[in-house]
Amino acid sequence: MAFDTISFIALFLPVTLLFYYATVRYLKIQQLVLLAASLSFYWLGSEGWLSFSTLLFVIGWNWLGGHLIERQQRKKKKSILPVTLIVGVDILIFSLFRFTAIFQTNGWQPSVDWLIPLGLAWFILQGIGYCIEVYLGETAADKNILHFAIYVSFFPKLIHGPLIDFSKMKEQIGVGIFDIAQVGAGAQRFIIGLSKKLLIADQLAYFINYVFVQSAIDSVITQPPVTLVWLGLFVNGVQLYFILSAYADMAIGLAGMLGIRLPENFNHPFKATSLTDFWRRWQMTVISWFRKYFLRLINLELNRDQITINLLLTWLLIGLWFGFDWNHVFWGALNFVILIAEHFFSFSERVHSLLFRRVYTVLLVLIGFVFLRSESLYHTGQFLGDLFWLNNNGFYDARVAVFLRELWLPLLIGVYLMFVHPFLKEREYSAKWKKQAQWLRFGQMIGIILLYILCLLFILLDFGLGQTLV
Template sequence: MLFPTLTFGLFFLAVYALTWAVRGSNEWRKILLLLASWVFYGAWDWRFVALLIFSAVLNWGTAALIARTDEEWEAGRRKALLVFGVAANLAILGFFKYYDFFLEQLGVLLHQFGFERDMPLLEIILPVGVSFFTFQGMSYLIDVARRKVPPASLLDMTLLMSFFPHLVAGPIVRASDLIPQFRQTPRLERGMVAMGLLLIVWGLFKKAVVASELSVNLVDPIFFDPSAHSSLDLVIAAYGYAVQIYCDFSAYSDMAIGLAALLGYRFPFNFNQPYRARSLQDFWRRWHISLSSWLRDYLYISLGGSRGGVWKACRNILLTMLLGGFWHGAKWTFLIWGGLHGIVQVMETLWRKFRPQHWPLMPAAIAIFITFHIVTLGWIFFRAETFDGAIAFLGGIGRGDWGATIATPLMIGLILFGMMIHFTPPTLAQGIALRLRSVPALLLGLGTGAVILIIDAMRFEGVAPFIYYQF
């Protein structure tokens, strides 16, 4: 069930009406939201609702046992339970996402040594959002073990991992942010409604009009066969994908935040103009903030962080980015993408440590320009289906064939417009929402409906799936 569709619109209207109609019992309201979330997830494949429930119960039960180890002498038991819980989550993720990949690589390795084996590949269907809800479960277990959050009830924990606005593509909302909200009966505030509607409409526009059109009519055909296109086509497609993935993913996050707000819950914002970053480390403070902060808090710091000196910090940065890249998918291109980001961040760390103090700092505009193009280079590996495809794409750019292009003026305009969207100040939406608070509810609803109809008329045939659905 995709957000920018009529089916989801009708589904959400029904959920919205029913949840706010339930009065006097927050528990029944949460049960209704939980059932609605399972319907939302089951619309894709009912079989995997059981996996979602199992994962939630596993993390709830393990966290409850961890919380009962209060005495210092039980620290070893607490650690063992945490290791078990994290390993169980990784086993779920590993089986569905990486089982066939590792067997294929083993088959290739055996072939190199002259052994031919038929590997028992299962062609496993990847559950939508499995990476997000397993990461959410692990962060909850670690926070309980670190005594940062108290253990949640079974209902709250299951709803945390199943809540449909963020279930399939984030943001990765932590237990410390959302469970305290579940414990209180939400109130429908005019400010939250105004901001929620604004974010939903804004996200719908970015996804349906900008990202989907760039995907279908520019990026997908050029990445499908780079050798059939000129160097100019390839460069435009690279820039096009940089705009597409930003508009696509930030649109999902905006809509998720907006939908949660209409139901009375606050999600953290997930993007902060990432292409304004002056370094790769700055980029990861701005891009997919919920994931980058997760990697920092639960992987980088767990590896040792910056403790032990600059060289161990560099090692931990590289490992974190490699694993972060591999989290995105079982392909070598994601490892290379993560490795590129890791290597550049290591270089930045070493430069800050050993740069001669009398050397001037790089001008901001130049730093932003260089960072953006390093990120765009990485997006080529991220988008390419295979390593050979990425190399063919880069080789095509190197041909120097700057002749005709298939990119229409509309595509060029959408790329430029997408960058304008990106550079829109975050405070603009907040200011508009403040002004919308005083608009009568009926007028606000009619206005939102009219804007959605206009966007529907502007968009092109079909809606490409959200990029992060595959993760």
């Protein structure tokens, strides 16, 4: 079940909120309601017993593993064997599903959607993170499996994140407080995320598919011109940002409606002035997870050689987490090379032009995203060859004007929100605007309501620019 469906918005979410807050005085029942809602959400969306069974196994395995690790840590002679065993099985499960998907693409059945459980990468990391937290002594193994099951399966973050530490999540589960202001703020954040996906990201998807398919065909007749490929490069970055940040906004908003605070996953990443700065702003909970758990677990001292090894292993793992193929491995290695160069050559201190640093960062990020979007390294090479006019493709044709005419509105809004709004947001309101704060809040409320109605219309009418272009 997706967040942007009528069945979720009009049925699942209202029923969940109703039962959740109807049992606000009975914490145990309220927790059971939240767990039942989360598991029902996953069952309805997974469309198969294998996915649901995998989620239940990961919950049970890591909960028991936490107790085994804690028991071992109480002994005088501590051992890393229990945590290695528990985490090893988690990694094995993740790897088996990923490899099975690779075999399926080469003709083996059944389908990938059936084989790879929804949200596998996210709930596996949550399970591993919990066990490492127990191993490091940052949290105690929870005796109540209900708390841990809610932590792993909590439906707002189950499929697309963000990640949160168990210790921070546990203290919020079943607090038993109904705060209308928090529910309203959560609903507003959810509508903003829904609008990002439906009104911007989904409207750009058809064009990106078209450009990448045309580039992959490798035909002189259909080969896209340089200008179209550059437009595709830019729109791909815009679409990827809005689809991922939309899911993060919806997750944070839904959790807020249930009285739980999830961490931010994006912090205006296109304000970044280096690739190092960019990865402090993009998918922040994922990057911080690898930094916190992986780097601390291997416990390397920070001399130059070990920093290099640290960073290489981390980025290869991040690449494999996103996808089990050479494209993602190469993408991780590319990030490693650039980040290590920025670190050792003190890029931010030596290059003083903010404009140059921002353009450099955006260009590197957009080119890196090609690896995540392409189906193979050969396809990536084809796209980059078209991008830099190396494949004897033309420079311009009428398709560029056609797509710009169709995409200008969602693209313009996307560019404003990515590159302009973050800087305007930093400025303090003048005294004149502060006096009108009440009217501004009223206008914001009206705007959110109109966005919600527009999103519902888009869902009901199944509207997309791909239809008009066809």
